Amino acid sequence: MAQMTSHRRAWARASALGRISLFACALACSLALKPAFAQNAVAYQPALNASWAGHTGKALRLIDAYLAKHPNDHAAQLDRARFLAWMGDYAKANDALAQFGPDDEEATALRARVMAWAERRDAALGLNAPLYAADPSDYDNAWTQALILRQGEWPHQALPALATVQSIKPDSRDTIDLAKAVRLPLFSWVGLTPSVYSDSDDIEIRTTTLDSMLWLSDRWRLLASVSHRRHSAAFGGPFAPLIGDNHVNENRVGTGLRYAPSPDTALELWLGNSRIDNGSGGNSKVIGHLQLSQRASDAFRYAITLDRDRVDASPRALPLMRNGLAADLHWTPTLRDRFDARIAGDDFADHNQRTSVLASYARAVYRGERAMIDVGLQAEGQHNSRNTNNGYYSPSRYRRFAATASTYIPFGQEVGLYLSAALGRQKDETFRTWKRAIDANAELTLGIFTHWQLVGRIGYSQRLNQSGYYEGTNIGLQLRYRFCEFRADRCPAVH
Structure with missing residues (x-):
């Protein structure tokens, strides 16, 4: 039996990681502040000229050559x-900045900005807050303070510092880029997301979702979504509905609230209804989730989610309900290394119980003008208490190990491409030997900072197991309109 549920969830997680990496990279590329160079030419002027022209890689090579001869400049x-x-x-x-002492104010200010770009908010505040308090009207100090405070659940905290920046240099490109970055987390949005999943087991799931998020206040956000899904499988096969035609229609509707009691913590409650109809009658079930997410430190954040939903692996599995508890853990001990893990337990209506773990490690191995590359490892395991034969994969002992690679390729400020792949081996209790496991994903974003944003995604999985050759694809689009004009004080206009 093909591992449909695990595949689709792995794709969703990879897509989410792609969006996070894409945004972080786009932010870094678009906020390339020019330092306050002296007006007179300096000994390494060619390097400065290259940086002003946007050729940062060339500038770095030139300045490295200069420093090889003048290491104390x-x-x-x-x-x-x-x-x-x-x-x-x-x-x-x-x-490079670690060599400068704490009394070097210029190095301290630059290090604060680097920490802010790296999303190390506490470290960045520890360095920049004293400088900003001593001179809150300084352009550079206010710029860095705004970049720091836009992170987390209370991005509105960055608005006073942004106002200072805009009052000093309202028409500067640096100011305009900063305003884009600060106001982006303050937008409300409405989105349309069509997608198609299909695999070699003749399962097809077509989904259309309309969802939205509305800022009610600095701590409260309103969530809402409406979805239609059509789950199909070959008539008479192991994944077709037990009663009725070869497909099941599902309509979902729900609403929720997200509350942020602090800049580091958020609580989210979403409740909805799912109604299915296979042509021979239908039933409705309550679905939803309760989530606590917290940024515990610069290096560690987590989310705990309690949810109830249908088993959406196939038309036959869809009538089954699942209660789940999951922990998503993210640890970045250094600026090069990242560990992610998802630990989950599920209780199914057919008396099956599942525990699963997906863990990954990634290391930043290359950062350049045209691409950023990470490589790493991934491990996955799953245990089910019984093999249900109810239209979803339920092995007693499934294991997978893979080498991974991902890259972000920027095409200017507003366009970016994220690619990821995993090549590994898999085994469950029915396999005589370890078998191949390949996954690949791509995500292209158009309009990173604009009101309208279009994201295209495609995922492919090719896995060879004892029951035969399996491959599946997941293709989707997300069209999102972001707006905040009704709260202009929270979304300042870019000059």
């Missing part, structure tokens, strides 16, 4: 760290 050392940060290599930029 303080200004050149700082500019080299800037170039590294502009390329998204925050780890190397931080390493």
Whole structure:
């Protein structure tokens, strides 16, 4: 039996990670502040000229050559760290700044900005807050403070510092880029998401979802969604409905609230109704989730989710309900390394119980103007208490190990491509030997900072197991309109 549920969920998680990486990279590329260079030419002027022209890689090579002959040039050392940060290599930029003492105010200010770009909010505040408190009207200090405070659940905290930046240099490109980044988390949005999943087991799931998020206040957000899904499978096969035609229609509707009691913590409650109809009658079930998410530190964040939903692996499985508890853990011990894990337990209506773990490690191995590359490892395991034969994969002991690679490729400020792949081996209790397991995903985003945003996604899985050759694809689009004009004080216009 093909592993449909695990595949589709793995694709969804990879897509979410892709969106996070894409946004972080796009933010770094679009907020490349120019340092306050002296008006007179300096000894490494060609490097500065290259950086002004947007050729940061060339600038870095030129300044490295200069520093090889003049290793004690303080200004050149700082500019080299800037170039590294502009390329998204925050780890190397931080390493370059570590040689400067705490009394070097310029190095401290730059390090604060690097930490802000790297989403190390506490470390960035610890460095920049004293500088900002001492001189809140300084453009650079206010710029960094706004970049820091836009992170987390209370991005409105960045607005006073942004106002200072805009009052000093309202028409500067740096100011305009900062305003885009600060106001983006404050947008409400409405989105339309069509998608198609199909696999070699003749299962097809077509989904159309209309969803929205509306800012009610600085702590409250309103969520709503409406979906229609058509689940199909070959008539008479192991995944077709037990009663009725070869497909089941499902309509879902729900609404929820997200509350942020602090900049680091959020509570989300979403409740809805799912009604299915297979042509021989239908039934309705309550679905929903309760989630606690928290940023515990710069390096660690987590989310705990309690949910109730249908088993959406196939038309035959759809009438079954599932109660689940999951923990999503994210740990970044360094600026180069990231660990992610999802630990879940599910209780099914057919008396099956499942425990599963998906863990991954990724390391930033390359940061350049044209691409950012991470490589890593992934491990997955699943245990079910019984093999149900109810239209979903329920092995007693499933294991998978894979090598992974991902890259983000920017095409200017508003377009970015995220690619990821996993090549590994898999086995469950029915396999005589370990078998191949390949997954690949791509996500293209158009309009990273604009009101209208279009995201195209495609996922492919090719797995060879004892029951035969399996491959599946998942293709989807997300069209989203982001708006906040009805709260102009929270979404300042970009000059």
